[in-house]
Amino acid sequence: MKTCSACFRLFSHDSGFCPVDGQRLIPVAQASPPRHREDRRVGATLCGGRYQVWRIVADGGMGRVYQALDLQVGRSVALKILHPEVALDEVSVERFHREFQVSASLPHEHIVEVLAFERTEDHSFALVMEYLEGEELRTVLKRDKVLPPERLVRMLSQVALGLVEAHERKVVHRDLKPDNIFLVGTHDGDRVKILDFGSVRDNSEGAKKLTVVGTTIGSPFYMSPEQAQGLLALDHRADVWSVAAIVFECVTGRVPFQASTGPMILVSIMGSNPLPPSEAGKAYGVPASLDPVMEAAFMKSPEARLPSVGLLADRVGQAYGLAGSHRDWACMPQKELAAQIRAAMPAVLARHEQGSARAAVAGAGRPPVAAVAAPSPGAADAFAEDIVMGVPQRVPRWVVPAVASAAVLLCALVALLIAR
The missing domain is CATH 3.30.200.20 (Phosphorylase Kinase; domain 1)
Structure with a gap:
């Protein structure tokens, strides 16, 4: 081992100079x-x-x-x-x-x-x-505010790989936050290390419980609704929420739920929804294709939420136009990820805009009477053909008689009530 005589960091024997102070390193045997x-x-x-x-x-x-x-x-x-x-x-x-x-x-x-x-x-x-030489994600965000997409995808993919075995063993980290994600720099990009398993929730059979029912463990800004309430029914999907909150902060430069005190943050988490990341991170060019991913990850009910951090990582990568899965992106050089994202994003955004336009037309053009009309032979098949690519077609013949019958019944009912 060698050391720097200025900062006293320790380095391997094959190192020559301290990258922090520029000092020539000396063997530890020659220093105190x-x-x-x-x-x-x-x-x-x-x-x-x-x-x-x-x-x-x-x-x-x-x-x-x-x-x-x-x-x-x-x-x-x-x-x-x-x-x-x-x-x-x-x-x-x-x-x-x-x-x-x-x-x-x-x-x-x-x-x-x-x-x-x-x-x-x-x-x-x-x-x-x-001993790790690098910096916490928190330090990076304080300095740079946001991460570029390629760095985010690589980091998130490695976090997913690190958590999969813990989650399979029913171990919940419960305190995932930028402070507990450590980034070691390499030639190909960050190598992620997840820190601090001191707040884990072990749901395996016979595991000792250290948390009193109704208490909350973790950092408020990254806490899931079930964690904020101190519920016993808490599993790996609480970590999915926490990782989603980290992703949100990495792309927008702000946490998804903000308030001036811890209790108010928890109230906000349980009772409100965050802004879509494309809106909250508009200044950083966050693509709208990321909005539905975050919406699925921030569902209040664990049953409705994305079921794993791996799937969250896959959806985030796909929102940036990447093919494959988080297992591919975790080891892909950051420069290669950046090139693929740049090439794919125009088509991703075009597809997202087309899908949004079709959904808007379908919602605005759907005939309201069709949803309340009485069923009749063949009605289900006719209704299925009412909308083609979001464009309303000619009203089926059965709709007019059905509406007329409903109107007659309604008038008769009103007349009866007046007479009484």
């Missing part, structure tokens, strides 16, 4: 980790002397993340260590331990690899994970 005035863990060795902490990576509500050197195997790892006050809460510690158990049981190239669960010398707990 720095000391931190406010954090005694930096520079120390933890968990029985196995992990040597070199720097602070990030802070969160639950704990702090460090980059460390695993002295036993000579690799860079991430240590996620609970804050002291969190380490005193039994439920938080149990969730932390379950994050290790679930992640370790779901080895997948698109799920962060969790290596160990350890106690630290300062009476806390640590998750030992693979």
Whole structure:
């Protein structure tokens, strides 16, 4: 392993220069980790002397993340260590331990690899994970506001692949959000890692439940209606909703449901519908072909919602004119996806406009009497032929007598009521 003498990042032995500071890297054997005035863990060795902490990576509500050197195997790892006050809460510690158990049981190239669960010398707990060099989707959106279609499709496809095994095992992530989608840059595009399985809902038989009935777990902006209500009947389709909310934000630059407080956000999720993405993201040229996809993903009832993240990824790719499925797009170079989308979008938009025009004509031109007319022999066949490509045809002969009979009956009824 090598390190940078300026930022103290750790790199593989075949690296030459730090991409952040431009400094020539030196072997860790020739350097010493720095000391931190406010954090005694930096520079120390933890968990029985196995992990040597070199720097602070990030802070969160639950704990702090460090980059460390695993002295036993000579690799860079991430240590996620609970804050002291969190380490005193039994439920938080149990969730932390379950994050290790679930992640370790779901080895997948698109799920962060969790290596160990350890106690630290300062009476806390640590998750030992693979160290990832890149950035969270949240950081990207703060900087760039939106993602280009090809980057979105590739990312979404990999998220779908990462979640499929968990969902097949009846494990619901329950906290999918841009903060928990990590993007590792490669020559072909992003390589996605799903983070933080600490809030999972395990619906498998005999699984231990850590959530009190009626409580909500997750981030309000990305919560499904059933999750917002803390319902027991919550399955993988809650994750479909959350991923759809992420997609919406990636193309429009805003979350689908907005309010000033957490409870008001949840009320909005349960009682209103988001703007179509083509309208909310008009400034970014979001195609109208994406609107019906988001509508299907944001159905309030799980039974009416798109049934899987894989199908959601397929529909999003198809909305941009791509052929194939998310399994193809997950490994397709981003430049190739961009070229295919550019070539296909004119035809996609033309088909969408034609379909919308036909639907509008059909809705406006359908004879209202046909829907309420009394059935008669052959009526069903006649009604089926009333609309051809959205254009109303000549009114069938049975309609006029039926309407006349209904009118006579209505007049007789009115006369009877007046007489009484």
